[in-house]
Amino acid sequence: MSTLEVVGLRKSFGGLLATADVSFSVAAHSLTALIGPNGAGKTTLFNLITNLFAADAGTVTFDGVALGGLSSSAIAKLGVIRTFQTARVFPGMTVLENVLAGRHRLLPHGLAAQLTWMPYARRAERALAQRALALLDLVGLADQADSPATQLPMGAQKLLEVIRALMAQPRLLLLDEPAAGLNDTETAELSALLRAIQACGVTIVVVEHNMSLVMGIADQIVVLEAGRMIATGTPAAIQCNPRVIEAYLGAEAA
Amino acid sequence: MTQFIQIIIGGIQQGSIYALLALGFSLVYRVTGVINLAQGAFCTLGALTAYSLETSVGLPPLLAALGAILATTALAAVAGRALFVPGLARLTNSNMLMMTAGLLTLFEGLVLVIWGSQPYAMPPFSGEKPWRVAGLLLPTQGVWVFGVTLAIIVALGWMLARTRLGQSLRACSENPTAARLMGVDVPRMQLFAFALAGAIGAAAGVVVAPAIALQFDTGRLLTISGFIAVAIGGIASFPGAIAGGLLLGLVGQLATAYVSSLFSNALALGLLLIVLVWRPSGLIRAKLARRSDVRDEARVWMHVSRLPSAMAWRGGGLLICLGLAAPFLLGQALLGALIITLILFIALIGQDVLMGYGGQISLGQAGFMAIGGYTAAYLATEHAWAPIAGVVAGMGLSVACAIVLAAVTLRLRGLYMALATLAFGLLIDSCAIGFDDITGGPSGMVGIPDFSVAGFAFATPMRMYFLVLALVVLIFVAVAGAMRSGFGRALQAIRTDPLAAAALGVNVVGCKMAAFALSATLASLAGSLYAFQFHFLSPDMVGTPRSLELVSMLVIGGEGTLIGPLLGAAVLTILPTVFQPLAIYKTLASGALLAGCSLYLPQGMFGLIVRLLPGQKRPIAA
Numbered sequence: 001m002s003t004l005e006v007v008g009l010r011k012s013f014g015g016l017l018a019t020a021d022v023s024f025s026v027a028a029h030s031l032t033a034l035i036g037p038n039g040a041g042k043t044t045l046f047n048l049i050t051n052l053f054a055a056d057a058g059t060v061t062f063d064g065v066a067l068g069g070l071s072s073s074a075i076a077k078l079g080v081i082r083t084f085q086t087a088r089v090f091p092g093m094t095v096l097e098n099v100l101a102g103r104h105r106l107l108p109h110g111l112a113a114q115l116t117w118m119p120y121a122r123r124a125e126r127a128l129a130q131r132a133l134a135l136l137d138l139v140g141l142a143d144q145a146d147s148p149a150t151q152l153p154m155g156a157q158k159l160l161e162v163i164r165a166l167m168a169q170p171r172l173l174l175l176d177e178p179a180a181g182l183n184d185t186e187t188a189e190l191s192a193l194l195r196a197i198q199a200c201g202v203t204i205v206v207v208e209h210n211m212s213l214v215m216g217i218a219d220q221i222v223v224l225e226a227g228r229m230i231a232t233g234t235p236a237a238i239q240c241n242p243r244v245i246e247a248y249l250g251a252e253a254a
Numbered sequence: 255m256t257q258f259i260q261i262i263i264g265g266i267q268q269g270s271i272y273a274l275l276a277l278g279f280s281l282v283y284r285v286t287g288v289i290n291l292a293q294g295a296f297c298t299l300g301a302l303t304a305y306s307l308e309t310s311v312g313l314p315p316l317l318a319a320l321g322a323i324l325a326t327t328a329l330a331a332v333a334g335r336a337l338f339v340p341g342l343a344r345l346t347n348s349n350m351l352m353m354t355a356g357l358l359t360l361f362e363g364l365v366l367v368i369w370g371s372q373p374y375a376m377p378p379f380s381g382e383k384p385w386r387v388a389g390l391l392l393p394t395q396g397v398w399v400f401g402v403t404l405a406i407i408v409a410l411g412w413m414l415a416r417t418r419l420g421q422s423l424r425a426c427s428e429n430p431t432a433a434r435l436m437g438v439d440v441p442r443m444q445l446f447a448f449a450l451a452g453a454i455g456a457a458a459g460v461v462v463a464p465a466i467a468l469q470f471d472t473g474r475l476l477t478i479s480g481f482i483a484v485a486i487g488g489i490a491s492f493p494g495a496i497a498g499g500l501l502l503g504l505v506g507q508l509a510t511a512y513v514s515s516l517f518s519n520a521l522a523l524g525l526l527l528i529v530l531v532w533r534p535s536g537l538i539r540a541k542l543a544r545r546s547d548v549r550d551e552a553r554v555w556m557h558v559s560r561l562p563s564a565m566a567w568r569g570g571g572l573l574i575c576l577g578l579a580a581p582f583l584l585g586q587a588l589l590g591a592l593i594i595t596l597i598l599f600i601a602l603i604g605q606d607v608l609m610g611y612g613g614q615i616s617l618g619q620a621g622f623m624a625i626g627g628y629t630a631a632y633l634a635t636e637h638a639w640a641p642i643a644g645v646v647a648g649m650g651l652s653v654a655c656a657i658v659l660a661a662v663t664l665r666l667r668g669l670y671m672a673l674a675t676l677a678f679g680l681l682i683d684s685c686a687i688g689f690d691d692i693t694g695g696p697s698g699m700v701g702i703p704d705f706s707v708a709g710f711a712f713a714t715p716m717r718m719y720f721l722v723l724a725l726v727v728l729i730f731v732a733v734a735g736a737m738r739s740g741f742g743r744a745l746q747a748i749r750t751d752p753l754a755a756a757a758l759g760v761n762v763v764g765c766k767m768a769a770f771a772l773s774a775t776l777a778s779l780a781g782s783l784y785a786f787q788f789h790f791l792s793p794d795m796v797g798t799p800r801s802l803e804l805v806s807m808l809v810i811g812g813e814g815t816l817i818g819p820l821l822g823a824a825v826l827t828i829l830p831t832v833f834q835p836l837a838i839y840k841t842l843a844s845g846a847l848l849a850g851c852s853l854y855l856p857q858g859m860f861g862l863i864v865r866l867l868p869g870q871k872r873p874i875a876a
Contacts, residue, residue, distance in 0.1 A: 050757065052753075072753065073756045073760060076757055076758055081758065088753075088754040090749075090750055090751055090754070090755075092558065092746060092814075097743055100740075101758065101760070102758050104740055104743065104744050104747075104755075104759060104760045105758065105759030107739075107740040111741050114735050114736040114740065114741050115735055117735045121739060168758050168759060
C-alpha cells in the first residue's frame with residue numbers, strides 16, 4: 001500500500017533539466033530518504049510535490065488525491081506538511097508562538113470565538129500550549145519557549161521547524177535537510193525523534209546529506225543525480241550500488 | 255483639430271512635470287529599493303526657497319533658482335544622512351515607506367512654519383504672453399518645463415551610462431551586496447541618490463511653480479501625481495517613469511477637456527488601480543525574477559517586547575480607573591481632546607491589526623473613516639435614520655469596499671498593496687469633494703444630530719466620553735483576544751513568511767481579507783463617531799492627511815502592541831490642545847516623530863516604556 005505516488009515528474013528551468021522523469025512511491029508509515037550530490041534536484045522535487053512550482057509533466061498523488069493544481073494550504077489540509085531547507089521560523093514570534101502557529105489548520109475556534117473570549121476557545125488555547133510545550137520538551141527547547149525564535153542557534157531553529165510541522169498533525173511529513181547545521185548530539189536526537197514520529201504512524205520523506213543518519217533510519221532510499229533517479233532501494237542495497245558509488249565518488253573508484 | 259493639439263500641448267506640459275517627479279522616485283527606488291514619498295516636498299521647498307530668495311533677498315531669478323536648488327539639495331542630504339540612509343541598513347522596506355511618509359510630513363511642517371499656510375503665485379520666467387507658433391498658443395512656462403525636463407533626462411542618462419559614478423549607482427541598484435564587495439561605498443551612493451533626487455525635485459519645483467498655485471501641502475499632491483506616474487510607467491525603469499509621466503499628463507488634460515475636471519483625478523486613480531492590478535510592475539518592467547522558496551532575509555522583523563501578563567492586567571485596570579476618573583478631573587477642552595483620542599484609537603486598533611500584526615501597510619484608513627462618517631451622517635441628517643442604524647450601514651459599506659479592494663489588490667505584494675490603499679484613500683477624498691449633493695463638498699456637512707440609542711441622546715461631552723470609552727474597552731478586549739489566539743499568530747506568520755505559513759495550512763488570503771475587513775469596520779465606526787462628536791464633517795477631517803496621521807500615531811505609539819497606538823494618538827491629539835500657540839508646529843513635530851521613531855525607536859513609546867520598567871531585560875533586535 002503506497003501513500004505518496006510520484007509518476008514521471010519532469011521540470012526544467014530554461015535549459016536546465018532539474019527533474020527528469022522521476023517516479024517512485026512511498027509506502028504508508030515508512031521513512032524514505034532522498035539523497036544525491038548538490039544540485040541533484042532534491043529540493044526541486046519537494047517543491048514539485050508540494051506544488052510550489054508547477055511540474056512540466058507527471059503527477060503526484062497522495063492517498064489517491066492528485067496534488068497538482070492544489071494551493072499550498074490545500075495541500076497542507078490533506079496532511080502533507082513540509083519544512084524548508086533554510087530554517088524558516090517566523091521572525092517576531094516566540095519559540096512557543098512558532099510551534100502554536102503550526103496548529104493553525106486544526107484550531108477548533110474561529111475568529112468570532114476568539115473575539116468574544118469564548119470559554120471553549122480559551123480552553124483550546126491552553127490545551128494547545130500544553131501540547132506545544134510537551135513537544136518542545138522532547139527536543140530540549142521548553143526552557144526557551146518565550147525567547148524570540150530567531151535568537152535560537154541554527155540547529156535549534158531546524159528542530160523547532162520540525163516540531164512546528166509536527167504540531168500540524170501531518171500524515172506525510174516532508175523534511176528538507178533537517179540535520180543541516182546540527183551537531184552530532186543534536187543529530188542523534190533528531191534521528192530518535194524521526195523514529196518516534198514514524199512510530200506514531202506518520203509517513204516521512206526526508207532530503208538529507210548526512211549519510212550515517214540516512215543509513216540508520218531510512219526504510220527506502222531514492223538517489224538522484226542531475227535530476228535523474230539513478231537508484232532506489234534499501235540502505236543496504238544502495239550502499240553497494242555501483243552507480244551510486246560512481247555518483248558520489250567518481251568513476252575511477254567504482 | 256487646433257483645439258485638440260492645444261490640449262495635447264497642455265498634456266505634454268503637465269506630463270513633463272509628472273515625468274520629472276517620476277524620475278526622482280525612480281532614481282531613489284533603483285538605488286535603494288525604497289519609494290520616497292518625500293519627493294514632492296522637495297518641489298515645494300525648492301519653489302518657495304526660490305521665491306523668498308527672489309523677493310526678500312532680491313537675487314535675480316536664475317541665481318535664486320540655483321540657490322534654491324542648492325539649499326534643497328543640502329537639506330535632502332542632511333535628512334538622508336540623519337534618517338534615510340541609516341534607516342536603509344536597519345528597517346524593513348515597509349518601515350522605510352513610513353519613514354519617508356514621515357519625511358514628507360516633516361518637510362510640509364517646515365514649509366508651514368516658515369512660509370505659513372497661504373498660497374503663493376509666482377510669475378512665469380518669460381512673461382505671461384504665450385508664444386504663437388503656426389496658429390497654436392504655446393505657454394512660455396510650458397516650454398521652460400519641457401526644456402528643463404529634457405535637459406535633466408539627458409544629463410541623468412549621460413551620467414548613469416557614461417561616468418564612473420553612474421556605474422557605481424547602477425551597481426548599487428543591481429546588487430548592493432556585490433557592489434559593496436567590489437569596493438563601492440554603498441551608503442554614500444544611497445545618500446548621493448537621495449540628494450540628487452532632492453536636486454531634481456527642487457529643479458522641478460522651481461520651473462513648475464509659475465504654472466500652479468503653491469502652498470504648504472502642494473508637495474503631497476505632487477508626490478501623489480509623481481507616484482501615480484511612476485507606478486503606471488514602471489518604477490524600476492527611467493523610460494518607464496518618463497512614459498508614465500507623459501501618459502498621465504495627457505490623460506489628465508484630455509479628461510479635463512472632454513469629461514470634467516472633477517473626474518480627471520478619479521480617472522488618474524482609476525488608471526493607477528487598473529495598472530497596479532493588471533501589471534503590478536508597471537507598463538515597462540525591469541525586474542529580476544526571484545525564487546519563491548527562498549526568503550529575502552536582508553531585513554528582519556523586530557521582536558516586539560511585551561509586558562508580563564500580571565503587569566499587563568494591572569496596567570489595564572489602572573488605565574480603566576484613570577479613564578473613569580478623567581472627565582471629572584479635566585476641563586472641557588481637554589475632555590474634547592480625550593474623546594478624539596479615544597475615537598482615533600478605535601481606528602488605530604484596526605490599523606494595528608492590519609499593519610502591526612499583519613504587516614500590510616494601509617495608507618488609506620481615513621477612506622474608511624470617511625465612508626463610515628458620511629454614510630452615518632447622511633442617513634441620520636437627510637433620512638432621519640436612527641444614528642446607530644447609520645453607523646451599522648456605514649460599517650457594512652466599508653466592509654464591502656474593503657473586500658472589493660482586498661480582492662483587487664491581493665495579488666499585489668508589499669509596497670504595491672500600500673500604494674493601492676493610498677490610491678483608494680485619494681479616490682474617496684475626491685468622491686467626498688465631488689459628490690457635494692451628499693457630502694456637502696469641500697465646505698463639509700453640517701447639522702449632524704447627536705448620537706442616540708433608543709431615544710437616549712449622547713448630547714453632552716460627558717455622555718459621549720463614556721460611550722466612546724465603553725466602546726474602546728469592549729473593542730480592545732475583543733481584538734486582544736483574537737490577537738493572542740490563532741488569528742493573531744496566523745497574521746504574524748503571514749507577515750514575514752506567507753509561503754511557510756501556507757505550507758502549514760494557514761489560509762493566507764482569508765486571513766488577510768479578515769484583517770482588512772476588521773480594520774475597515776473599526777475605521778468606519780471611528781469615522782461615524784467622529785461625525786456625531788463634531789456634528790460636522792468635511793473632507794479634510796477624514797482625508798489622506800488623516801490616514802498619514804494615523805500611521806504616525808501607530809508608529810510613534812508602537813506597532814504590534816495594540817495599546818501603544820493609544821499613546822501615539824494621545825501625544826498627537828492632546829499636546830496640540832494643551833499648547834495651542836504651538837499648534838503650527840504640529841505637522842513638523844508629527845513628521846519628525848514619525849521619521850525619528852521609525853529609526854531610533856522602532857518599537858515606539860510603548861517599547862520604550864516596557865524597556866524602562868524595572869526588572870525588564872532589554873529587548874534585543876531579532
